Amino acid sequence: AQTVTQSQPEMSVQEAETVTLSCTYDTSESDYYLFWYKQPPSRQMILVIRQEAYKQQNATENRFSVNFQKAAKSFSLKISDSQLGDAAMYFCAYRSEDHGGFKTIFGAGTRLFVKA
């Protein structure tokens, strides 16, 4: 069974600095997707960035980038120039196709605090 592990329950960063959130996963599949979601106090899950496993190039979205190490099954998120609005819960997620549908597995989350 697939699992997703986020080993940092909480992280803190100074405004304008850079922070890296860690995520490891376990799977025997070769074709899958990885995601980072942000969940602010409003509760709505917002997609931050996605990575297709077949792509070697690391995904980037403005201030957000990932370090995808497929062999090591590692998928970390780097947030550059942190802003107060980045404070939220961040979830790493793994998705594969299962019997014609999706099955998404989330990690336990990392709470990010941003200090002014």
Add this chain to the structure above:
Amino acid sequence: ETGVTQSPTHLIKTRGQQVTLRCSSQSGHNTVSWYQQALGQGPQFIFQYYREEENGRGNFPPRFSGLQFPNYSSELNVNALELDDSALYLCASSLPPGALNTEAFFGQGTRLTVV
């Protein structure tokens, strides 16, 4: 805003009762997934519906059931509520596997409290 709406936003039920939660998917999305998020944890996959049929299920008992309607909206039904069913229930809509863009859009969730 994602275009995925869930109702109600909050709900309090008594142990043993039944509850129905509702989700309207984003326009054009015919795949709906439901998740349970207990306090302080990540979401757990309950099941997924595509073309009005369940096509994937997580480790949840049969008292968790669902429906999808022709307009792609969906319901999650939970019978014989237990205290541990207290959680945030999230709905996500997307296009099905094989589509060009299968990004999932989440609603704001329904906070269910069982007393």
